[in-house]
Amino acid sequence: MGIKVTREEVGKAVVFAVEGSVDIASSPELRGELRQAVEQKRPRIVVDMAGVAFVDSSGLATLIEALQGTSRYDGKIVLCALGSTVLGVFQLANLDSIFTITKTREEALAA
């Protein structure tokens, strides 16, 4: 299954639409994309997870790394469209209160 990451520029924001399973095998690809956006100090990074069927601790670590990266230059990362099982993993780790999570991409761009 692997992962597919599609990058889209929306104004000053960059949106990454992720499809597949974000695990120890695939998270390096997402990490590379997010690191690049953080290095570019993009003010808003949106990760659209509508197509994510599974996420593990490696996937969460990738997102936490990006969250910490954006906080260093006052940027923001917003996650959107999480399915119930993926949201459940965030809740297990108490990360649903750490990340800004919205239901839709439009809300993420406005959050």
Next chain:
Amino acid sequence: MAKRWDGIRISIDADPKYLDALRAVLAESTSILGLDEDETAKIALAVTEACANIFRHCYGGQPGERIDVEIRFETGLFEIRIADYGEFVDPAQMKGRALDDVKPGGLGLHFIHTVMDGVEYRKNKWGGTTLILQKRIEESAAAQDEFGFDDLDAD
């Protein structure tokens, strides 16, 4: 004649690229028992984290070593045994991170212990670790046969 055992045994190379296939087998297995999507996802998470720990800490991230997975259908219990061929690690030495110490990493053990009803580490006869993960299931959904799994056998 009573069945000696009921379940699935598979071996994978210790390479993360096989985790999707392993999760697919798990999903088929839980569907046999009638477990819902949420329970299936939790079990898949625990098994993924367990295998990831083997990849990283037992085999040093190098593919080419073997992981054996045995999925057992017991009455009222769904059990997954994951065996490696590395060195046995004392569970007391395994440490995750506190949830409020937000940083990358350290969540795998927390997930395993949170989503499973039983977690046990045993030293196996090859000197490695067999991790036994258990999930209680409702009697109505459990297989009703008698079982007698032996420990995972070496080829």
